[in-house]
Amino acid sequence: MARRCFVAHPRVSRVTLATLPTPLEPGGKLQSGANLWVKRDDLTGLGVGGNKARKLEFLCAEAIDNDATCLVTVGAAQSNHCRMTAAAGARLNLPTHLVLSGEKPKNLEGNQMLSAMFGAHLHHTGLAASDWSNLELARAELTEKLIRDGQRPHSIPIGGSTAVGAIGYAVAFDEIISQCSLQNFVADAIVFTTSSGGTHAGLVAGLIRARANDPQKVLPKVIGIGVAKGVALNTNRVVELANETLTLLGERANATIADVIIDASYMGADYAIPTQAAADATTWAAHRGAWVLDPVYSAKGFSGLLGLDANGDFGVDSNIIFIHTGGLPSLFVMH
Numbered sequence: 001m002a003r004r005c006f007v008a009h010p011r012v013s014r015v016t017l018a019t020l021p022t023p024l025e026p027g028g029k030l031q032s033g034a035n036l037w038v039k040r041d042d043l044t045g046l047g048v049g050g051n052k053a054r055k056l057e058f059l060c061a062e063a064i065d066n067d068a069t070c071l072v073t074v075g076a077a078q079s080n081h082c083r084m085t086a087a088a089g090a091r092l093n094l095p096t097h098l099v100l101s102g103e104k105p106k107n108l109e110g111n112q113m114l115s116a117m118f119g120a121h122l123h124h125t126g127l128a129a130s131d132w133s134n135l136e137l138a139r140a141e142l143t144e145k146l147i148r149d150g151q152r153p154h155s156i157p158i159g160g161s162t163a164v165g166a167i168g169y170a171v172a173f174d175e176i177i178s179q180c181s182l183q184n185f186v187a188d189a190i191v192f193t194t195s196s197g198g199t200h201a202g203l204v205a206g207l208i209r210a211r212a213n214d215p216q217k218v219l220p221k222v223i224g225i226g227v228a229k230g231v232a233l234n235t236n237r238v239v240e241l242a243n244e245t246l247t248l249l250g251e252r253a254n255a256t257i258a259d260v261i262i263d264a265s266y267m268g269a270d271y272a273i274p275t276q277a278a279a280d281a282t283t284w285a286a287h288r289g290a291w292v293l294d295p296v297y298s299a300k301g302f303s304g305l306l307g308l309d310a311n312g313d314f315g316v317d318s319n320i321i322f323i324h325t326g327g328l329p330s331l332f333v334m335h
């Protein structure tokens with residue numbers, strides 16, 4: 001496919017990778033009487049979809065602007081971000097290297113199977129999925145090696161969570177707000193799964209920009225349900241990233257710590273360790289709307305939404321949006 005960058009903002013390039021806008025579906029009443037809405041970012045289209053398509057539109061444009069000859073990124077063995085980067089690489093004709101946790105399995109499954117199908121080079125490190133700092137070191141080492149070999153790699157950190165990547169979710173915030181007005185309601189909260197923080201930072205940047213443009217407008221709270229210790233389970237880092245994103249967009253307004261809500265009480269023991277609440281949320285979502293959640297990300301995020309509802313955090317007839325961020329392939333992995 002031809003590589004085409006178009007300008008999303010005077011200082012920011014973008015390539016088309018996602019099918020947008022994604023649907024915003026009504027989900028009926030929650031236990032409290034609040035209205036549920038589901039933003040279907042599992043349907044972004046790129047390489048079976050998910051939230052990373054939005055970030056990759058900006059990250060890959062940056063790669064093309066820098067004349068990159070290949071992409072490098074890093075993640076857990078079943079990283080959705082790695083699979084979607086592989087899909088972007090295939091679409092843009094950029095060879096893609098993935099640094100993964102764990103040993104090389106006998107048979108590739110789920111996201112790894114798809115990444116290989118998209119033609120990516122898989123580098124199994126043997127590291128634990130929670131060993132984020134050594135995984136990042138392994139990415140840096142591979143990037144250096146590719147440079148020594150004469151390549152110009154565009155090396156993307158875990159989750160694609162740079163300010164450039166986060167622009168994808170600042171733009172998504174606007175998309176959500178305009179869909180709400182088209183469907184004649186005002187959103188009270190946007191709830192989603194957060195891990196490396198880029199989705200969260202982008203949404204917060206979108207919120208701050210919208211507030212600066214119209215201080216009278218009623219805007220939703222942005223609530224991240226944390227699912228990984230030690231990545232960006234850190235409000236300061238999300239504030240910093242949101243502010244870098246706002247700067248890239250030419251905005252003067254700033255996010256503060258009060259704008260960033262991370263609820264880590266639905267994570268369970270740690271990243272990718274199953275919880276009963278997530279299993280129950282998966283059944284609830286499948287029965288209610290045939291929404292297919294995954295145990296690592298979206299099910300824990302949705303269990304957070306149901307938990308907040310049960311705790312009385314949402315008012316009767318309020319409108320609560322769950323961003324379904326994807327994660328389908330890991331559902332088919334044997335454990």
Ligand SMILES: Cc1ncc(COP(=O)(O)O)c(C=O)c1O
Pocket residue numbers: 050051079080081159161193194195196197198199200297298325326327
């Ligand atoms: C399905 C899914 N949901 C949510 C997230 C969290 O997004 P972020 O890393 O931007 O916090 C990820 C990250 O990999 C993901 O794969």
